Amino acid sequence: MGPFPPTRRGPTRRMTFARRTHWAKRAVLAPFSRTRIAGVQVLLTFDDGPHPEHTPAVLERLSTFGASAAFFLVGNRITEPALVEHVRGHGHAIGNHTFGHAVPRWCEVRASIEDVRRCQLLVPHATLFRPPLGKLTPGLWLAARRLGLGCMSWSLDSGDWRCRSAADAKRCADEVLKFVRPGDIILFHDDHRWIAPILDVVLPGLAARRLLPDIRSMARRSRT
């Protein structure tokens, strides 16, 4: 054995990122929240923005491919309302991701309704809702229902938030392309620096397989 004992956190340990949602979990969620979309394309979703630097980087890349997405915004991260308008102006769907991004306890109904409503005041055009960490409690579900928001989960978690290097970003992107299936709702985050290099691999890969929804298909979907 060498001078250093092997450690589990060493550089040789292989990290995995992307993960499909188990079918049983999707079945439990199904009456309350969408985990897949109809059709043969995928829906890209971005949580935890808007971010003054990384959200524009995502918008720019989506524009290059004429691709549409859904952005789930956190109320207390909206420092520039113009950035929200910018997202909308690109033809993307807006989602409410609560004001404070706190995970409420199962029984907290009133605080949940307040948290979702407070975010909605800042994103009045939002039509979708996603709970923090995807944990849909009765209070959050009720809050979304009262505001007429459609709850949306995902079927493929990219695991992007765990990336810490360019190598991680490449691996994460490769895994998304390996696991993706038509009809998937894919979870990304637009509040970190690795989302840009991830999209630089994922978007051409999805486009080559004709899985990217274009802006016009998103407009049709929001009308129905």
Ligand SMILES: [Zn+2]
């Ligand atoms: Zn989140």
